[in-house]
Amino acid sequence: MDVRVRFFAMLRDAAGTEECQLALELGARGVEAKTTLVARYPRLDGLIDYVRLAVNQEYQPWEVPLHDGDEIGLIPPVSGG
């Protein structure tokens, strides 16, 4: 199955891209996406431990099951206001 990954702020700096498509095994969870992303973008290593996962624009635990077509957002600590 394929998911769309969006990178923001310092995660975008580290990945060097705003988004990517990720092919995952059926039944994959957030953690598998995380592992796959670090393998593809080594500069995410370490950084990604501070990141909150969003799936379809909602915060989710990394254990959440993913589905084909999901939009994954990697959310580093926010600093609005």
Add this chain to the structure above:
Amino acid sequence: MTVMRSGSSRLSVAGEIMQYLTNTPIVWDRIAYLDRWAAQNGCGAVVTFVGVVRPDRDGQRTVHALFYEAYPQMAERLIQRLMDEARTHWLLDGVQIQHRLGLVEIGQTSVVVVVSARHRAQAYAASQFLVDGIKHEVPIWKREYYDDGTSQRITGTPELLDIADPSGADHAHV
């Protein structure tokens, strides 16, 4: 209740019109307009929080502007949820939020939170809840631009900057 916009065009992201995020300066006329709107409905108290960019010093350099970016669709969704929670919990008569994206200079407004309620205690509490929620939950990020031409991302987790950029080099561009 829908708030009519006075003299500012709405930000559109991927064909979706943004309600709470804006690229255009939040001028005092706009804030006064939101105040007047919130004061309708027979409320007893209007609390308006205005976040302003201040010239913080960082060693030898001084902030002269902030640049805000967001995960716009998710930010809109979370701001809407915060507003709904506040409206229900404190029985607000009105609530409005505007947050700037893009470059915001010293003295300019980065965020406005307007709430109106029967009594001031509710309005104060709701205002604080909303501002805290924006700062801690909503996916918006800022970068500080300094008077020496350098810039740096801002995060509540400072060690993250070292991991993100071990050289310590500043980025001159967004």
